Amino acid sequence: MASHIRKAAVQGSFYPKECAEVKALIEKFKQELETIPVSPEIQNIIPKAVIVPHAGYIYSGFTANCAYQFLKRSKAKRIIVIGPSHHYYFKGISGSYYEAYETPCGEIPIDSPYLFALAKQFNIGFEPQAHAKEHSTEVQMPFIKYYFPHTKVIELIYGDMAVKELANLILALLHNKENAVIISSDLSHFHTLEEAKAHDFSCLRAVDTIDAKILKQGCEACGITGLHAMLLAAKELKLSSKLLDYRTSADATGETKSVVGYMSAMFY
Template sequence: MSLRKDAVAGQFYPVDKLEITQMFDHYNKIIDDALQDKSILAIKPRAIIVPHAGYVYSAFTANIAFRVLQNTHAKRVVVIGPSHRVYLKGVSVAKYDSYETPFGNLKIDITLADELMKRFGVIFQSDAHAEHSTEVQMPFIKNYMGDVSVLELVYGQEDPAHLAEIIDYLLEDKDTVVVISTDLSHYYDIDKANKLDSICLDAVASLNPAELHQGCEACGKIGVEAILHVAKKRGYQATLLDYRTSADASGDKSQVVGYMSAAFS
Protein backbone atom coordinates (compact mmCIF):
# COMPACT_ATOMS: atom_id res chain seq x y z
CA MET A 1 0.00 0.00 0.00
CA SER A 2 1.54 3.32 -1.08
CA LEU A 3 1.16 6.30 1.23
CA ARG A 4 1.21 10.02 0.55
CA LYS A 5 3.22 10.83 3.69
CA ASP A 6 2.62 14.09 5.51
CA ALA A 7 5.41 16.45 4.49
CA VAL A 8 4.69 19.58 6.55
CA ALA A 9 3.23 18.23 9.81
CA GLY A 10 4.99 19.94 12.70
CA GLN A 11 5.68 22.95 10.48
CA PHE A 12 2.36 24.19 9.10
CA TYR A 13 0.14 22.32 11.56
CA PRO A 14 0.60 20.28 14.75
CA VAL A 15 1.54 16.60 14.63
CA ASP A 16 -0.69 15.86 17.62
CA LYS A 17 -4.37 15.39 16.74
CA LEU A 18 -5.47 16.51 20.21
CA GLU A 19 -3.70 19.85 19.72
CA ILE A 20 -5.44 20.29 16.36
CA THR A 21 -8.83 19.34 17.84
CA GLN A 22 -8.38 21.92 20.60
CA MET A 23 -7.66 24.57 17.94
CA PHE A 24 -10.80 23.65 15.99
CA ASP A 25 -12.92 23.63 19.16
CA HIS A 26 -11.58 27.06 20.08
CA TYR A 27 -12.37 28.46 16.62
CA ASN A 28 -15.86 26.95 16.66
CA LYS A 29 -16.61 28.55 20.01
CA ILE A 30 -15.62 31.93 18.59
CA ILE A 31 -17.87 31.30 15.57
CA ASP A 32 -20.81 30.24 17.74
CA ASP A 33 -20.39 33.23 20.03
CA ALA A 34 -19.59 35.95 17.50
CA LEU A 35 -21.10 35.03 14.13
CA GLN A 36 -24.05 37.34 13.57
CA ASP A 37 -25.59 35.55 10.58
CA LYS A 38 -25.98 31.96 11.82
CA SER A 39 -27.70 30.95 8.57
CA ILE A 40 -24.23 30.78 7.02
CA LEU A 41 -23.57 27.65 9.07
CA ALA A 42 -26.39 25.85 7.23
CA ILE A 43 -24.85 26.28 3.75
CA LYS A 44 -24.24 23.07 1.82
CA PRO A 45 -21.40 23.98 -0.59
CA ARG A 46 -20.39 22.14 -3.73
CA ALA A 47 -17.00 23.87 -3.46
CA ILE A 48 -15.05 26.04 -1.04
CA ILE A 49 -12.02 28.32 -1.19
CA VAL A 50 -9.63 28.09 1.77
CA PRO A 51 -6.15 29.41 2.69
CA HIS A 52 -3.06 27.28 3.24
CA ALA A 53 -0.70 29.07 5.62
CA GLY A 54 0.39 27.77 9.00
CA TYR A 55 -2.60 27.02 11.19
CA VAL A 56 -1.74 29.74 13.69
CA TYR A 57 -2.34 32.28 10.92
CA SER A 58 -5.01 30.86 8.64
CA ALA A 59 -6.77 27.92 10.29
CA PHE A 60 -9.61 30.02 11.69
CA THR A 61 -10.44 31.18 8.16
CA ALA A 62 -10.25 27.64 6.77
CA ASN A 63 -12.11 26.09 9.70
CA ILE A 64 -15.42 27.86 9.06
CA ALA A 65 -15.38 26.64 5.45
CA PHE A 66 -14.77 23.02 6.41
CA ARG A 67 -17.37 23.29 9.15
CA VAL A 68 -20.03 24.09 6.54
CA LEU A 69 -18.59 21.58 4.06
CA GLN A 70 -19.48 18.78 6.46
CA ASN A 71 -23.16 19.68 5.91
CA THR A 72 -22.89 18.07 2.47
CA HIS A 73 -22.13 14.55 3.77
CA ALA A 74 -20.03 14.17 0.63
CA LYS A 75 -18.32 10.88 -0.11
CA ARG A 76 -15.36 12.36 -2.00
CA VAL A 77 -13.30 15.54 -1.54
CA VAL A 78 -10.96 16.79 -4.28
CA VAL A 79 -8.33 19.26 -3.05
CA ILE A 80 -6.75 21.52 -5.67
CA GLY A 81 -3.77 23.76 -4.93
CA PRO A 82 -0.79 25.50 -6.57
CA SER A 83 2.71 24.05 -6.54
CA HIS A 84 5.08 26.19 -4.47
CA ARG A 85 8.25 24.07 -4.48
CA VAL A 86 8.41 22.26 -7.80
CA TYR A 87 8.09 23.43 -11.39
CA LEU A 88 5.10 21.71 -12.89
CA LYS A 89 3.44 21.95 -16.28
CA GLY A 90 -0.24 21.10 -16.05
CA VAL A 91 -1.90 19.21 -13.22
CA SER A 92 -0.50 16.33 -11.17
CA VAL A 93 -2.63 13.88 -9.18
CA ALA A 94 -1.28 12.17 -6.05
CA LYS A 95 -1.54 8.57 -7.22
CA TYR A 96 -1.08 6.78 -3.91
CA ASP A 97 -3.41 4.44 -2.05
CA SER A 98 -3.89 6.60 1.04
CA TYR A 99 -3.09 10.01 2.51
CA GLU A 100 -1.52 10.41 5.96
CA THR A 101 -3.04 12.81 8.53
CA PRO A 102 -2.72 13.11 12.33
CA PHE A 103 -6.34 11.87 12.56
CA GLY A 104 -5.61 8.71 10.57
CA ASN A 105 -5.23 7.96 6.90
CA LEU A 106 -7.65 8.98 4.16
CA LYS A 107 -8.33 6.67 1.23
CA ILE A 108 -7.30 8.09 -2.14
CA ASP A 109 -9.69 7.45 -5.05
CA ILE A 110 -7.29 5.76 -7.48
CA THR A 111 -10.06 4.96 -9.95
CA LEU A 112 -10.92 8.65 -10.28
CA ALA A 113 -7.22 9.52 -10.54
CA ASP A 114 -6.86 7.14 -13.50
CA GLU A 115 -10.00 8.61 -15.08
CA LEU A 116 -8.64 12.17 -14.88
CA MET A 117 -5.31 11.07 -16.33
CA LYS A 118 -7.04 9.42 -19.25
CA ARG A 119 -9.70 12.07 -19.89
CA PHE A 120 -7.82 15.32 -19.17
CA GLY A 121 -4.12 14.51 -19.53
CA VAL A 122 -3.50 14.86 -15.79
CA ILE A 123 -0.08 13.42 -14.85
CA PHE A 124 1.53 11.97 -11.74
CA GLN A 125 4.71 13.89 -10.86
CA SER A 126 5.71 12.49 -7.47
CA ASP A 127 7.94 15.38 -6.35
CA ALA A 128 4.98 17.77 -6.66
CA HIS A 129 3.22 15.96 -3.83
CA ALA A 130 5.09 17.25 -0.81
CA GLU A 131 2.96 20.36 -1.32
CA HIS A 132 1.64 22.30 1.67
CA SER A 133 -1.17 24.10 -0.17
CA THR A 134 -3.08 20.82 -0.42
CA GLU A 135 -1.73 18.92 2.60
CA VAL A 136 -2.86 21.43 5.23
CA GLN A 137 -6.48 20.78 4.15
CA MET A 138 -6.37 17.04 4.87
CA PRO A 139 -6.59 17.19 8.70
CA PHE A 140 -9.68 19.38 8.33
CA ILE A 141 -11.20 16.86 5.92
CA LYS A 142 -10.53 13.86 8.15
CA ASN A 143 -11.83 15.70 11.23
CA TYR A 144 -15.00 17.11 9.67
CA MET A 145 -15.81 14.65 6.89
CA GLY A 146 -14.73 11.33 8.41
CA ASP A 147 -14.02 8.39 6.14
CA VAL A 148 -14.41 10.12 2.79
CA SER A 149 -12.11 9.39 -0.10
CA VAL A 150 -9.85 12.18 -1.33
CA LEU A 151 -7.91 13.26 -4.37
CA GLU A 152 -5.02 15.74 -4.33
CA LEU A 153 -4.48 17.80 -7.48
CA VAL A 154 -1.46 20.11 -7.65
CA TYR A 155 -1.10 22.47 -10.59
CA GLY A 156 1.72 24.59 -11.96
CA GLN A 157 1.70 26.25 -15.37
CA GLU A 158 -1.92 25.60 -16.28
CA ASP A 159 -4.74 27.21 -18.23
CA PRO A 160 -7.60 28.11 -15.87
CA ALA A 161 -10.07 27.09 -18.59
CA HIS A 162 -8.63 23.56 -18.66
CA LEU A 163 -8.69 23.32 -14.87
CA ALA A 164 -12.30 24.53 -14.99
CA GLU A 165 -13.16 21.63 -17.32
CA ILE A 166 -11.73 19.20 -14.77
CA ILE A 167 -13.62 20.80 -11.88
CA ASP A 168 -16.86 20.88 -13.88
CA TYR A 169 -16.49 17.19 -14.63
CA LEU A 170 -15.80 16.38 -10.96
CA LEU A 171 -18.89 18.28 -9.83
CA GLU A 172 -21.14 16.24 -12.10
CA ASP A 173 -20.99 13.69 -9.26
CA LYS A 174 -23.33 14.92 -6.50
CA ASP A 175 -21.25 13.06 -3.90
CA THR A 176 -18.10 15.02 -4.78
CA VAL A 177 -17.06 18.40 -3.38
CA VAL A 178 -14.07 20.52 -4.38
CA VAL A 179 -11.63 22.46 -2.20
CA ILE A 180 -9.68 25.29 -3.86
CA SER A 181 -6.57 26.33 -1.94
CA THR A 182 -5.10 29.83 -2.09
CA ASP A 183 -3.62 32.60 0.01
CA LEU A 184 -4.03 36.21 -1.11
CA SER A 185 -1.45 39.03 -1.26
CA HIS A 186 1.98 38.46 0.27
CA TYR A 187 4.18 40.80 2.35
CA TYR A 188 2.60 44.20 1.79
CA ASP A 189 1.68 46.56 4.59
CA ILE A 190 -1.85 46.10 5.92
CA ASP A 191 -3.42 48.94 3.91
CA LYS A 192 -1.96 47.78 0.58
CA ALA A 193 -2.85 44.17 1.39
CA ASN A 194 -6.46 45.07 2.18
CA LYS A 195 -6.71 47.02 -1.07
CA LEU A 196 -5.30 44.21 -3.22
CA ASP A 197 -7.25 41.51 -1.40
CA SER A 198 -10.52 43.42 -1.83
CA ILE A 199 -10.16 42.83 -5.58
CA CYS A 200 -10.00 39.07 -5.00
CA LEU A 201 -12.92 39.18 -2.57
CA ASP A 202 -15.09 41.22 -4.95
CA ALA A 203 -14.27 38.89 -7.85
CA VAL A 204 -15.33 35.85 -5.83
CA ALA A 205 -18.47 37.45 -4.39
CA SER A 206 -19.64 38.59 -7.85
CA LEU A 207 -18.45 35.46 -9.71
CA ASN A 208 -16.37 37.69 -11.95
CA PRO A 209 -13.18 35.89 -13.04
CA ALA A 210 -12.07 38.85 -15.18
CA GLU A 211 -11.80 41.02 -12.07
CA LEU A 212 -9.06 38.75 -10.72
CA HIS A 213 -6.78 40.23 -13.39
CA GLN A 214 -7.25 43.77 -12.10
CA GLY A 215 -4.82 43.37 -9.20
CA CYS A 216 -5.67 40.20 -7.26
CA GLU A 217 -2.37 38.61 -6.20
CA ALA A 218 -3.65 35.26 -4.90
CA CYS A 219 -0.98 32.56 -5.28
CA GLY A 220 -3.75 30.14 -6.25
CA LYS A 221 -5.39 32.54 -8.70
CA ILE A 222 -5.53 29.88 -11.41
CA GLY A 223 -7.64 27.67 -9.16
CA VAL A 224 -9.84 30.57 -8.07
CA GLU A 225 -10.42 31.62 -11.67
CA ALA A 226 -11.30 28.05 -12.60
CA ILE A 227 -13.89 27.64 -9.82
CA LEU A 228 -15.44 31.03 -10.66
CA HIS A 229 -15.98 29.92 -14.25
CA VAL A 230 -17.56 26.69 -13.06
CA ALA A 231 -19.71 28.40 -10.42
CA LYS A 232 -20.99 30.87 -12.98
CA LYS A 233 -21.78 28.10 -15.46
CA ARG A 234 -23.58 26.01 -12.85
CA GLY A 235 -25.50 28.87 -11.29
CA TYR A 236 -23.88 28.61 -7.88
CA GLN A 237 -24.07 31.41 -5.35
CA ALA A 238 -20.86 32.61 -3.69
CA THR A 239 -20.79 33.34 0.04
CA LEU A 240 -17.73 34.99 1.59
CA LEU A 241 -17.11 33.31 4.95
CA ASP A 242 -14.03 35.03 6.39
CA TYR A 243 -11.21 37.42 5.54
CA ARG A 244 -8.24 38.35 7.66
CA THR A 245 -4.47 38.76 7.45
CA SER A 246 -1.49 37.39 9.32
CA ALA A 247 -1.54 40.60 11.38
CA ASP A 248 -4.61 39.26 13.21
CA ALA A 249 -2.36 36.58 14.70
CA SER A 250 1.07 38.28 14.77
CA GLY A 251 0.17 41.93 15.34
CA ASP A 252 2.73 42.89 12.68
CA LYS A 253 1.03 45.12 10.11
CA SER A 254 4.17 45.94 8.11
CA GLN A 255 4.35 42.73 6.05
CA VAL A 256 1.17 40.68 5.99
CA VAL A 257 -0.33 37.78 4.07
CA GLY A 258 -4.04 37.77 3.26
CA TYR A 259 -6.45 34.85 3.78
CA MET A 260 -10.03 34.29 2.70
CA SER A 261 -12.61 31.52 2.71
CA ALA A 262 -15.72 31.25 0.58
CA ALA A 263 -18.44 28.74 -0.23
CA PHE A 264 -20.22 28.01 -3.53
CA SER A 265 -23.68 26.55 -3.17
Protein backbone atom coordinates in the same frame (compact mmCIF):
# COMPACT_ATOMS: atom_id res chain seq x y z
CA MET B 1 4.27 -0.04 2.26
CA ALA B 2 5.52 3.48 2.85
CA SER B 3 5.79 4.34 -0.85
CA HIS B 4 2.02 3.96 -1.19
CA ILE B 5 1.39 6.62 1.48
CA ARG B 6 1.62 10.34 0.86
CA LYS B 7 3.60 11.23 3.98
CA ALA B 8 2.67 14.32 6.00
CA ALA B 9 5.55 16.68 5.20
CA VAL B 10 4.59 19.82 7.11
CA GLN B 11 3.14 18.40 10.34
CA GLY B 12 4.89 19.95 13.30
CA SER B 13 5.40 23.21 11.39
CA PHE B 14 2.16 24.26 9.64
CA TYR B 15 0.01 22.29 12.09
CA PRO B 16 0.67 20.11 15.17
CA LYS B 17 2.20 16.65 14.90
CA GLU B 18 -0.03 15.12 17.59
CA CYS B 19 -3.63 14.19 16.84
CA ALA B 20 -4.89 15.50 20.21
CA GLU B 21 -3.33 18.91 19.50
CA VAL B 22 -4.83 19.12 16.01
CA LYS B 23 -8.27 18.29 17.45
CA ALA B 24 -7.85 20.83 20.26
CA LEU B 25 -6.95 23.54 17.75
CA ILE B 26 -9.96 22.79 15.52
CA GLU B 27 -12.24 22.76 18.60
CA LYS B 28 -10.82 26.18 19.53
CA PHE B 29 -11.63 27.52 16.03
CA LYS B 30 -15.16 26.12 16.36
CA GLN B 31 -15.66 27.81 19.74
CA GLU B 32 -14.41 31.14 18.35
CA LEU B 33 -16.83 30.82 15.45
CA GLU B 34 -19.74 30.16 17.82
CA THR B 35 -19.27 33.65 19.28
CA ILE B 36 -19.99 35.20 15.86
CA PRO B 37 -23.66 35.41 14.88
CA VAL B 38 -24.45 33.59 11.61
CA SER B 39 -27.07 35.26 9.42
CA PRO B 40 -30.19 33.06 9.06
CA GLU B 41 -30.09 32.99 5.25
CA ILE B 42 -26.76 31.16 5.17
CA GLN B 43 -27.43 28.89 8.14
CA ASN B 44 -28.63 25.93 6.08
CA ILE B 45 -26.42 26.25 3.00
CA ILE B 46 -24.66 23.07 1.86
CA PRO B 47 -21.72 24.10 -0.33
CA LYS B 48 -20.56 22.19 -3.41
CA ALA B 49 -17.16 23.87 -3.25
CA VAL B 50 -15.13 26.07 -0.91
CA ILE B 51 -12.08 28.31 -1.14
CA VAL B 52 -9.72 27.97 1.81
CA PRO B 53 -6.30 29.42 2.73
CA HIS B 54 -3.24 27.24 3.30
CA ALA B 55 -0.90 28.94 5.77
CA GLY B 56 0.06 27.65 9.20
CA TYR B 57 -3.00 27.06 11.38
CA ILE B 58 -2.07 29.89 13.77
CA TYR B 59 -2.43 32.32 10.87
CA SER B 60 -5.22 30.94 8.69
CA GLY B 61 -6.72 27.96 10.53
CA PHE B 62 -9.73 29.91 11.80
CA THR B 63 -10.45 31.23 8.29
CA ALA B 64 -10.22 27.74 6.80
CA ASN B 65 -12.38 26.28 9.55
CA CYS B 66 -15.20 28.72 8.69
CA ALA B 67 -15.49 26.95 5.32
CA TYR B 68 -15.22 23.45 6.80
CA GLN B 69 -18.03 24.26 9.25
CA PHE B 70 -20.32 24.61 6.23
CA LEU B 71 -18.74 21.91 4.09
CA LYS B 72 -19.24 19.31 6.86
CA ARG B 73 -22.97 19.29 6.00
CA SER B 74 -22.10 17.87 2.61
CA LYS B 75 -22.75 14.17 2.17
CA ALA B 76 -19.85 14.02 -0.29
CA LYS B 77 -18.48 10.57 -1.02
CA ARG B 78 -15.12 12.07 -1.98
CA ILE B 79 -13.38 15.41 -1.52
CA ILE B 80 -11.09 16.76 -4.22
CA VAL B 81 -8.43 19.17 -2.94
CA ILE B 82 -6.91 21.41 -5.62
CA GLY B 83 -3.86 23.57 -4.87
CA PRO B 84 -0.92 25.30 -6.54
CA SER B 85 2.60 23.85 -6.60
CA HIS B 86 4.94 25.93 -4.43
CA HIS B 87 8.22 24.00 -4.63
CA TYR B 88 8.38 22.39 -8.05
CA TYR B 89 7.80 23.78 -11.51
CA PHE B 90 5.94 21.63 -14.04
CA LYS B 91 3.29 22.06 -16.72
CA GLY B 92 -0.24 20.76 -16.27
CA ILE B 93 -1.79 19.02 -13.27
CA SER B 94 -0.65 16.13 -11.09
CA GLY B 95 -2.78 13.66 -9.12
CA SER B 96 -1.84 11.91 -5.88
CA TYR B 97 -1.30 8.36 -7.10
CA TYR B 98 -0.92 6.94 -3.61
CA GLU B 99 -3.21 4.65 -1.64
CA ALA B 100 -3.65 6.93 1.34
CA TYR B 101 -2.74 10.32 2.78
CA GLU B 102 -1.05 10.51 6.17
CA THR B 103 -2.46 12.85 8.86
CA PRO B 104 -1.73 13.05 12.62
CA CYS B 105 -5.14 11.45 13.27
CA GLY B 106 -4.71 8.52 10.87
CA GLU B 107 -4.64 7.93 7.14
CA ILE B 108 -7.27 9.09 4.66
CA PRO B 109 -7.93 6.66 1.79
CA ILE B 110 -7.38 8.05 -1.71
CA ASP B 111 -10.09 7.25 -4.25
CA SER B 112 -7.73 5.76 -6.85
CA PRO B 113 -10.36 4.31 -9.24
CA TYR B 114 -11.99 7.73 -9.53
CA LEU B 115 -8.62 9.40 -10.02
CA PHE B 116 -7.71 6.93 -12.80
CA ALA B 117 -11.00 7.62 -14.58
CA LEU B 118 -10.49 11.37 -14.19
CA ALA B 119 -6.90 11.14 -15.42
CA LYS B 120 -7.95 9.52 -18.69
CA GLN B 121 -10.42 12.30 -19.38
CA PHE B 122 -8.29 15.26 -18.26
CA ASN B 123 -4.68 14.25 -18.83
CA ILE B 124 -3.74 14.25 -15.14
CA GLY B 125 -0.11 13.21 -14.77
CA PHE B 126 2.00 12.33 -11.75
CA GLU B 127 4.87 14.55 -10.62
CA PRO B 128 6.05 13.00 -7.32
CA GLN B 129 8.21 16.04 -6.50
CA ALA B 130 5.17 18.30 -6.69
CA HIS B 131 3.45 16.24 -3.97
CA ALA B 132 6.40 15.51 -1.70
CA LYS B 133 6.35 18.78 0.30
CA GLU B 134 3.25 20.62 -0.97
CA HIS B 135 1.53 22.39 1.92
CA SER B 136 -1.33 24.04 -0.05
CA THR B 137 -3.13 20.69 -0.18
CA GLU B 138 -1.63 18.96 2.86
CA VAL B 139 -2.85 21.49 5.43
CA GLN B 140 -6.45 20.68 4.37
CA MET B 141 -6.13 16.98 5.20
CA PRO B 142 -6.30 17.20 9.04
CA PHE B 143 -9.50 19.28 8.67
CA ILE B 144 -10.93 16.69 6.28
CA LYS B 145 -9.99 13.84 8.64
CA TYR B 146 -11.70 15.69 11.51
CA TYR B 147 -14.93 16.65 9.71
CA PHE B 148 -15.19 13.72 7.28
CA PRO B 149 -13.70 10.70 9.06
CA HIS B 150 -15.06 8.23 6.46
CA THR B 151 -14.65 10.18 3.22
CA LYS B 152 -12.04 9.49 0.53
CA VAL B 153 -9.87 12.21 -0.96
CA ILE B 154 -8.08 13.10 -4.16
CA GLU B 155 -5.23 15.59 -4.17
CA LEU B 156 -4.65 17.56 -7.38
CA ILE B 157 -1.69 19.95 -7.64
CA TYR B 158 -1.46 22.25 -10.62
CA GLY B 159 1.67 23.78 -12.08
CA ASP B 160 1.74 25.98 -15.13
CA MET B 161 -1.64 25.36 -16.73
CA ALA B 162 -4.39 27.16 -18.62
CA VAL B 163 -7.25 28.48 -16.48
CA LYS B 164 -9.85 27.14 -18.95
CA GLU B 165 -8.38 23.65 -18.67
CA LEU B 166 -8.66 23.69 -14.88
CA ALA B 167 -12.17 25.20 -15.09
CA ASN B 168 -13.30 22.30 -17.31
CA LEU B 169 -11.96 19.82 -14.76
CA ILE B 170 -13.72 21.62 -11.88
CA LEU B 171 -16.95 21.66 -13.92
CA ALA B 172 -16.78 17.89 -14.38
CA LEU B 173 -16.08 17.40 -10.67
CA LEU B 174 -19.04 19.57 -9.66
CA HIS B 175 -21.40 17.83 -12.08
CA ASN B 176 -20.94 14.72 -9.92
CA LYS B 177 -23.14 15.03 -6.83
CA GLU B 178 -20.84 12.68 -4.89
CA ASN B 179 -18.02 15.25 -4.96
CA ALA B 180 -17.08 18.27 -2.88
CA VAL B 181 -14.29 20.51 -4.17
CA ILE B 182 -11.75 22.44 -2.10
CA ILE B 183 -9.78 25.21 -3.82
CA SER B 184 -6.69 26.16 -1.83
CA SER B 185 -5.32 29.69 -2.14
CA ASP B 186 -3.79 32.41 -0.01
CA LEU B 187 -4.11 36.04 -1.09
CA SER B 188 -1.42 38.75 -1.43
CA HIS B 189 2.02 38.29 0.12
CA PHE B 190 4.41 40.66 1.90
CA HIS B 191 2.76 44.05 1.35
CA THR B 192 1.95 46.50 4.13
CA LEU B 193 -1.45 45.89 5.70
CA GLU B 194 -3.01 48.79 3.76
CA GLU B 195 -1.58 47.62 0.41
CA ALA B 196 -2.56 44.02 1.13
CA LYS B 197 -6.16 45.01 1.78
CA ALA B 198 -6.28 46.94 -1.49
CA HIS B 199 -4.98 43.94 -3.46
CA ASP B 200 -7.11 41.43 -1.57
CA PHE B 201 -10.29 43.47 -2.01
CA SER B 202 -10.27 42.70 -5.74
CA CYS B 203 -10.00 38.94 -4.98
CA LEU B 204 -12.86 39.20 -2.48
CA ARG B 205 -15.05 41.20 -4.85
CA ALA B 206 -14.40 38.78 -7.72
CA VAL B 207 -15.53 35.86 -5.54
CA ASP B 208 -18.47 37.76 -4.07
CA THR B 209 -19.82 38.70 -7.51
CA ILE B 210 -18.55 35.55 -9.34
CA ASP B 211 -16.86 37.84 -11.83
CA ALA B 212 -13.39 36.62 -12.82
CA LYS B 213 -12.63 39.87 -14.67
CA ILE B 214 -12.31 41.67 -11.33
CA LEU B 215 -9.29 39.49 -10.49
CA LYS B 216 -7.35 41.58 -13.01
CA GLN B 217 -7.85 44.68 -10.85
CA GLY B 218 -5.01 43.81 -8.48
CA CYS B 219 -5.74 40.35 -7.04
CA GLU B 220 -2.42 38.69 -6.23
CA ALA B 221 -3.68 35.37 -4.86
CA CYS B 222 -0.96 32.73 -4.90
CA GLY B 223 -3.55 30.22 -6.15
CA ILE B 224 -5.05 32.65 -8.67
CA THR B 225 -5.33 29.97 -11.38
CA GLY B 226 -7.51 27.91 -9.04
CA LEU B 227 -9.59 30.93 -8.00
CA HIS B 228 -10.09 32.02 -11.61
CA ALA B 229 -11.03 28.49 -12.73
CA MET B 230 -13.47 28.11 -9.82
CA LEU B 231 -15.19 31.39 -10.74
CA LEU B 232 -15.57 30.31 -14.38
CA ALA B 233 -17.03 26.95 -13.31
CA ALA B 234 -19.37 28.60 -10.77
CA LYS B 235 -20.65 31.05 -13.40
CA GLU B 236 -21.27 28.23 -15.87
CA LEU B 237 -23.18 26.23 -13.23
CA LYS B 238 -25.06 29.35 -12.03
CA LEU B 239 -23.89 28.82 -8.46
CA SER B 240 -24.11 31.45 -5.73
CA SER B 241 -21.15 32.43 -3.56
CA LYS B 242 -20.71 33.64 -0.02
CA LEU B 243 -17.59 35.12 1.54
CA LEU B 244 -17.03 33.66 5.01
CA ASP B 245 -13.90 35.21 6.47
CA TYR B 246 -11.07 37.55 5.55
CA ARG B 247 -8.02 38.40 7.62
CA THR B 248 -4.28 38.83 7.34
CA SER B 249 -1.30 37.50 9.24
CA ALA B 250 -1.36 40.83 11.15
CA ASP B 251 -4.41 39.50 13.05
CA ALA B 252 -2.18 36.79 14.51
CA THR B 253 1.14 38.64 14.81
CA GLY B 254 0.31 42.35 15.10
CA GLU B 255 3.01 42.95 12.45
CA THR B 256 1.59 45.26 9.76
CA LYS B 257 4.67 46.04 7.62
CA SER B 258 4.64 42.75 5.71
CA VAL B 259 1.49 40.64 5.75
CA VAL B 260 -0.20 37.73 3.96
CA GLY B 261 -3.95 37.75 3.23
CA TYR B 262 -6.39 34.87 3.79
CA MET B 263 -9.98 34.32 2.65
CA SER B 264 -12.56 31.58 2.88
CA ALA B 265 -15.73 31.37 0.77
CA MET B 266 -18.30 28.85 -0.38
CA PHE B 267 -20.20 28.12 -3.59
CA TYR B 268 -23.64 26.53 -3.51
